Amino acid sequence: xxxxxxxxxxxxxxxxxxxxxxxxxxxxxxxxxxxxxxxxxxxxxxxxxxxxxxxxxxxxxxxxxxxxxxxxxxxxxxxxxxxxxxxxxxxxxxxxxxxxxxxxxxxxxxxxxxxxxxxxxxxxxxxxxxxxxxxxxxxxxxxxxxxxxxxxxxxxxxxxxxxxxxxxxxxxxxxxxxxxxxxxxxxxxxxxxxxxxxxxxxxxxxxxxxxxxxxxxxxxxxxxxxxxxxxxxxxxxxxxxxxxxxxxxxxxxxxxxxxxxxxxxxxxxxxxxxxxxxxxxxxxxxxxxxxxxxxxxxxxxxxxxxxxxxxxxxxxxxxxxxxxxxxxxxxxxxxxxxxxxxxxxxxxxxxxxxxxxxxxxxxxxxxxxxxxxxxxxxxxxxxxxxxxxxxxxxxxxxxxxxxxxxxxxxxxxxxxxxxxxxxxxxxxxxxxxxxxxxxxxxxxxxxxxxxxxxxxxxxxxxxxxxxxxxxxxxxxxxxxxxxxxxxxxxxxxxxxxxxxxxxxxxxxxxxxxxxxxxxxxxxxxxxxxxxxxxxxxxxxxxxxxxxxxxxxxxxxxxxxxxxxxxxxxxxxxxxxxxxxxxxxxxxxxxxxxxxxxxxxxxxxxxxxxxxxxxxxxxxxxxxxxxxxxxxxxxxxxxxxxxxxxxxxxxxxxxxxxxxxxxxxxxxxxxxxxxxxxxxxxxxxxxxxxxxxxxxxxxxxxxxxxxxxxxxxxxxxxxxxxx
Numbered sequence: 001x002x003x004x005x006x007x008x009x010x011x012x013x014x015x016x017x018x019x020x021x022x023x024x025x026x027x028x029x030x031x032x033x034x035x036x037x038x039x040x041x042x043x044x045x046x047x048x049x050x051x052x053x054x055x056x057x058x059x060x061x062x063x064x065x066x067x068x069x070x071x072x073x074x075x076x077x078x079x080x081x082x083x084x085x086x087x088x089x090x091x092x093x094x095x096x097x098x099x100x101x102x103x104x105x106x107x108x109x110x111x112x113x114x115x116x117x118x119x120x121x122x123x124x125x126x127x128x129x130x131x132x133x134x135x136x137x138x139x140x141x142x143x144x145x146x147x148x149x150x151x152x153x154x155x156x157x158x159x160x161x162x163x164x165x166x167x168x169x170x171x172x173x174x175x176x177x178x179x180x181x182x183x184x185x186x187x188x189x190x191x192x193x194x195x196x197x198x199x200x201x202x203x204x205x206x207x208x209x210x211x212x213x214x215x216x217x218x219x220x221x222x223x224x225x226x227x228x229x230x231x232x233x234x235x236x237x238x239x240x241x242x243x244x245x246x247x248x249x250x251x252x253x254x255x256x257x258x259x260x261x262x263x264x265x266x267x268x269x270x271x272x273x274x275x276x277x278x279x280x281x282x283x284x285x286x287x288x289x290x291x292x293x294x295x296x297x298x299x300x301x302x303x304x305x306x307x308x309x310x311x312x313x314x315x316x317x318x319x320x321x322x323x324x325x326x327x328x329x330x331x332x333x334x335x336x337x338x339x340x341x342x343x344x345x346x347x348x349x350x351x352x353x354x355x356x357x358x359x360x361x362x363x364x365x366x367x368x369x370x371x372x373x374x375x376x377x378x379x380x381x382x383x384x385x386x387x388x389x390x391x392x393x394x395x396x397x398x399x400x401x402x403x404x405x406x407x408x409x410x411x412x413x414x415x416x417x418x419x420x421x422x423x424x425x426x427x428x429x430x431x432x433x434x435x436x437x438x439x440x441x442x443x444x445x446x447x448x449x450x451x452x453x454x455x456x457x458x459x460x461x462x463x464x465x466x467x468x469x470x471x472x473x474x475x476x477x478x479x480x481x482x483x484x485x486x487x488x489x490x491x492x493x494x495x496x497x498x499x500x501x502x503x504x505x506x507x508x509x510x511x512x513x514x515x516x517x518x519x520x521x522x523x524x525x526x527x528x529x530x531x532x533x534x535x536x537x538x539x540x541x542x543x544x545x546x547x548x549x550x551x552x553x554x555x556x557x558x559x560x561x562x563x564x565x566x567x568x569x570x571x572x573x574x575x576x577x578x579x580x581x582x583x584x585x586x587x588x589x590x591x592x593x594x595x596x597x598x599x600x601x602x603x604x605x606x607x608x609x610x611x612x613x614x615x616x617x618x619x620x621x622x623x624x625x626x627x628x629x630x631x632x633x634x635x636x637x638x639x640x641x642x643x644x645x646x647x648x649x650x651x652x653x654x655x656x657x658x659x660x661x662x663x664x665x666x667x668x669x670x671x672x673x674x675x676x677x678x679x680x681x682x683x684x685x686x687x688x689x690x691x692x693x694x695x696x697x698x699x700x701x702x703x704x705x706x707x708x709x710x711x712x713x714x715x716x717x718x719x720x721x722x
Contacts, residue, residue: 033125035381036093038326039108041129045292045311045330048101048133049268051323052110055093057381058118062087065116071096072113075133077106086322090283093324101268105135138291138308173218173565176612178207182217183505190215190493190502191475192670192701196516197491198232198242199506210242212520215502215672218565220606220617221257221522234518235278243273250276250286256524257616258555266323269313273513275357282319285365287312287354290328294349299335302345309335312354314365316380327365327383329354338371339393339410341430356413361420368414372396373430375414375422389443389450393430399443404452406431408439412483413469413514421453423478425470428463435461438470438480438494456480456494469514474699477501481515491515519699525559525607525618526550531671531702533717534593534624542594544574547620549589549607551581558582562610568603570595571622595626600706600715602673621671621702625715638712643693643705647719650696654679654705657688662709668693669704676703695720 035057039046052073065087073081073096083098094116102108107130114126180199195215200208208229212221228245235241239260240253249264249271263278264271269288277285290311296303312333316325329352338344338351356368364386365378373391378384390397391408401407410429417423417440424439437457441450456478468483473493480492490512493502506512528548537543551559559581564573575589595601605620639657646652658664666680676698679691693705700722706715 039131047268052096059091061117072111077103089319184217186503194520199512224613300344310350399450402451417472425468436464531621550586553583556583563608565606593624640714647721
């Protein structure tokens with residue numbers, strides 16, 4: 001292996017960098033002039049493709065950046081570098097992009113003359129600093145091999161048994177033969193929404209699927225690939241994203257499932273699959289694993305003189321994909337901070353292993369580092385560490401745990417929740433005995449306390465050595481992706497009281513990195529109306545309504561409708577299949593409701609376009625009320641009024657009238673027929689009543705409210721928009 005020439009003392013790196021930065025800035029009398037500089041002055045192990053980033057903090061007068069010799073960049077081997085000095089789309093960050101790469105092992109000196117004006121008309125002060133380029137870089141083929149070894153580490157081991165699920169899981173749908181069978185083993189009033197998965201077969205990188213399924217395990221979207229895809233999720237503005245092994249980047253689809261963009265790290269770094277955030281301002285956040293050769297024999301006794309040590313890089317890209325923020329573990333985290341189970345005498349050392357990033361309440365970054373047992377909060381403006389919150393074997397924990405004597409170990413998926421709390425998936429690799437669990441904490445960042453307020457550790461206990469996720473969803477349920485485990489559940493949705501709302505099983509030859517749940521509706525196929533409600537149909541009668549289906553494609557694509565799928569035989573679809581819709585073309589089909597008995601009916605119609613490798617489905621909610629007497633015979637002093645306001649965005653009022661003493665129930669349902677709330681459940685005398693429904697914790701969508709007495713049954717639809 002190649003020798004790394006960077007003074008051979010990484011254990012002193014943090015101290016040295018601090019001294020260098022302080023001396024450099026104090027010497028020029030402008031210690032506080034710049035909010036952020038990258039590469040960090042005095043830093044080492046930078047890649048030859050690196051750009052130079054300077055940010056004062058205020059907005060910049062763009063016209064003032066154009067001029068001669070604003071920045072002078074000189075390499076000790078490569079000489080003076082020409083390049084472009086540009087202003088980021090955030091209007092605060094200056095970026096110098098050299099025309100040619102720097103050379104290995106050279107020292108780079110940067111002289112920024114200042115003189116550029118900020119929005120207040122004040123000149124930026126001059127600054128000089130140095131950094132160095134890594135001595136030698138590992139071949140990308142070698143890095144890819146190391147990555148595969150790391151990804152497969154701790155997979156199947158001797159003595160573990162595996163169930164053949166071929167005879168257990170049965171399909172109720174027409175799906176590809178190798179489709180990852182999904183079984184719903186528990187369904188107990190789960191939250192509305194759809195579950196996003198990216199399951200793949202063992203061995204690694206084999207037959208991967210992007211998958212969106214409903215609470216019954218029925219796919220409304222899937223896309224098959226022979227290469228590995230993972231981390232399929234919903235981003236801001238309705239975009240979908242996933243990491244694609246073949247493209248070696250995150251790909252982004254719009255709500256019609258068209259590929260519209262791709263995102264990868266800049267400055268010469270490869271893109272890691274663990275995390276991608278697409279922000280409202282079109283900035284993106286990614287991470288990279290940085291493989292460097294390090295003389296570990298100068299750091300720990302028995303260390304390898306040419307070890308491959310893997311650092312972590314976090315980048316923020318602006319809307320034009322310029323790197324405007326770069327944080328490197330080499331500059332802030334010592335190799336010896338790794339937990340005790342990480343062998344620092346090995347040839348390959350994955351000392352930090354970042355696996356999740358989130359945005360905290362104040363806009364700063366939360367980083368989960370598996371091999372530090374640590375959540376690190378990083379100032380997104382300066383790159384400095386704000387605090388280090390460590391678990392069971394953390395070497396730099398700053399917090400006191402309350403109500404959690406065992407803390408967390410080798411965790412995944414740090415998330416800041418809408419409730420102002422923090423959720424963690426605790427893999428529990430260093431718990432004794434091993435077990436995994438979902439955790440929720442309240443943090444006091446001033447007093448440095450972490451109070452455990454909720455946990456779920458399944459009985460019998462589940463243990464997942466790697467992967468996994470734990471995330472609050474819209475109704476405060478916790479969705480848990482159990483990660484890498486065998487013969488057990490794959491996804492669980494847990495209520496606040498600890499009861500299981502939903503449990504999904506996948507075969508034990510199928511892995512899934514993380515699981516998500518969101519409201520979702522594609523805009524590729526549009527129906528008018530967007531739901532069908534049949535009101536007061538007599539038992540034995542039938543009513544027909546017409547639905548218009550539009551191919552909303554923006555790319556002149558033909559869409560073949562191959563199937564109408566639903567479960568309740570009280571609803572019938574009348575149209576001959578298959579049929580083809582041209583782009584912006586539409587067809588009408590009929591929906592019939594013929595109820596066999598009195599009551600309230602609700603179903604979902606899946607309008608599908610299936611191919612060998614892909615399904616696109618649109619969901620049409622069907623509902624109906626069946627009565628044994630006609631509405632004309634009903635005493636009209638039994639009434640259920642339309643809620644107001646409708647649509648509503650938080651609370652709404654429902655008025656009903658009853659003719660005489662009756663036992664009344666008034667309930668709210670979601671589009672899948674799940675009961676959301678019971679507003680009235682008691683005997684009431686005749687009169688007119690008004691009840692308020694608080695929908696502030698529910699996601700946007702269509703809901704139904706239904707009143708029932710001994711003589712009266714009525715259902716109406718309400719729309720919640722936020």
